[in-house]
Amino acid sequence: MPGRVLLHDPSTSRRILLGAQLAAAGHVPLRAASPPEAAELARRAAPDLALVSLDEPEAGVALIGALARGPGAIPVLALAAAPPPPGLRLAALAAGAEDILEPLPEVVELAARIRHLTARRADAAELAASRDACRSLGLAEAAAGFEPPWSLCILGTATGGDERAERTFLTGLGRRLPARLDRASAEAALSGRIGAPDAVLVCLAPGTGPGALQLLSELRCQPALRRAAICLGLPARTGAATVAAALDLGAAEVLPLDAPPEEAGLRLARAIGRKRQADRVRAAIDEGIRQSVTDPLTGLYNRRFALPELDRIAAAARHRRQSFGLIIADIDRFKAVNDRFGHGGGDAVLAEIARRLAAELGPGDLLARIGGEEFLVVLPGRGPAEAAAVAERLRRAIERCSVRLPQAAPVAVTLSLGLAALDEAATTRTDAAVRALALADAALMRAKAEGRNRVWLDVTLAGSSLRDEATPVREGWLTPGRLTLRRPAV
Structure with missing residues (x-):
């Protein structure tokens, strides 16, 4: 570079x-x-x-x-x-x-140090650019929260096995480095038993060659240590080739083990400080991404996230030959709520309905607000009968309790839900997600036309096996308060 x-x-x-x-x-x-x-x-x-x-x-x-x-x-x-x-x-x-x-x-060490510092600077600039891009889009950073104390885990002996010198070194380091110091073996670190410290100091014994540096790569592969500052302590008169290899393997800091505690503490504090700064920048980026795909009123995913995620769910269902259900739910007569109670009252209704819907769904289900008073629910792995049961449960969760509004009487709210249910045969279609959205939307319109506060089920995309099953689920609408489905009059 x-x-x-x-x-x-x-x-x-x-x-x-x-x-x-x-x-x-x-x-x-x-x-x-x-x-x-x-x-x-x-x-x-x-x-x-x-x-x-x-x-x-x-x-x-x-x-x-x-x-x-x-x-x-x-x-x-x-x-x-x-x-x-x-x-x-x-x-x-x-x-x-x-x-x-x-x-x-030596040329080999100088070249490695330049590569290391140049790459680290480029990484920091790339992170900062991503953070600034989030800011330019008006996405606020997460509020500063409590940061746990610094932590450093030391692997190996810093003074070649001299226990008295080791204690002196660690005592001096502890006085100058504002971090909790822990000792562990390489085996403990590689088996994930040291938690997620901010930094790991790997102390190499005298005479260790570049081959021992494989431990650096193995530590970096540990999920809990992927963001940690992996530092290397080298004995005196270590060859330039070993230093260069350590830097090229990603050592955050290479320090001489015969350095006084003041220097060791400064170097390690600097490495941990860089790591914590990178953590803060990543957190700001993550918060910006979260805001970009989240509805600020309800805290649910928004349309920008939901539609690509629906495509992913449909592709996974096609690959695994699994069913999935798709629901579009709309608040009945929501305009009347806004007209009577103002937009503040309407916002309170939206937030409360979002909370109740989320409480009825599982961790693998997708719930998003995709319009003013419209919600999308995707149920991976649910066949028509299961999806219909979930839809009815959602309808009842909204119907049974009035929504309390600030400085106003509670208001009764109901939902109309359009459900497209796809069995294993139907999900093999490459356009299953698009067709399911269209059918759920049409089913929602039918639920509204049939009197609101009901679920209308469309299974026209389902394979022929559905119609051969011994199941009460057929195209039709759910009688309020019961799971039994009735076929519409012909």
């Missing part, structure tokens, strides 16, 4: 060598000898990533902060000519540096 890389280093020879490495990997190096020159180049060229020298510690840390946290923030890797003191390392990381490398890092 080639890109523009800002390269700041006061050493001409290092700028030339690093620039050649970047160019060989397909990137465009943007060279700068001083922090002011680098800042101006970043403003004009908008690089995708920056490499910043710490030869001048104070100026280098300031430049890192300006690039990593300023307008148009970009990922930054710090370059140190010699192992920097702990204070300088911590200052660079706190300013926003992703990591600190030797001034001439």
Whole structure:
């Protein structure tokens, strides 16, 4: 994934060598000898990533902060000519540096770090674009709710098996990382016994090679850990090939296990913070999607969701050779309710009817508001007799109780329902969903014409097996209060 890389280093020879490495990997190096020159180049060229020298510690840390946290923030890797003191390392990381490398890092590690940071930035931008698209459509984000405390699960030993050093490390880490720390084995993590922590720190023992990194991929495949920040703790003097492999396998953070607790805590907190931020963005997107397919008054699905979902249900019924029933229900004389009680009263009636209908249906049934006072019910796997029984139950649920209105007397409301019932033979038709909608709509009109507050059943799409069954279900209307169906007079 080639890109523009800002390269700041006061050493001409290092700028030339690093620039050649970047160019060989397909990137465009943007060279700068001083922090002011680098800042101006970043403003004009908008690089995708920056490499910043710490030869001048104070100026280098300031430049890192300006690039990593300023307008148009970009990922930054710090370059140190010699192992920097702990204070300088911590200052660079706190300013926003992703990591600190030797001034001439091995090509394989540098390339992997650039790939990793560029991909992570692209993922974050894609999530943010989706969230902004929801905002532009006027879909509000979910209100900020309670977030549970951070949690980190540690797999393996952070100090090579030295129990005393391990306790010291964990105690120091716990003081600096605002998270609950748990210990577990790799077997427990792979069997799903560690729950869903925000982050997992996999500590590799000295001498571990790239082959042991398979655990990273296996953890990522666990459903509870798919969104977790999987971090890797590496012993001192780990080879560049292992670091590169870990980054390419998706490690959220690679940190040295000999780092002081302050640095380890900062790195892990940063990884968990990124994970929590991504969670919030995904939640905002999910809320936007939910709003786009939900009727705000009743909380039911809307027409935009219901019709494609009906197509999916019909396709599944065709594939499995299953029955399904489709009901269109309409509130009788709803205009009179609005005229008498105003739109506030009409809204209260709609909301209460939606609640009662939902209470009568199962988790696999589809209920949606598809018009002003019109509701759609789809009953997967229900044959004509079962679908007719459900329709009658819905009718009775509305009829038996008046709807209480604010500052008004209770109002009696009834439903007319048109039912299209398809048996296994009928659902094999590729146009079953469209035909069922049309037939249910026509049945609804017949129910209205026959006196309202009733269910009219249309089985004209059903296969011949229905008419050979020993069943009382036939085309006709349900007598109010009884399940028995009567054929219409001819």
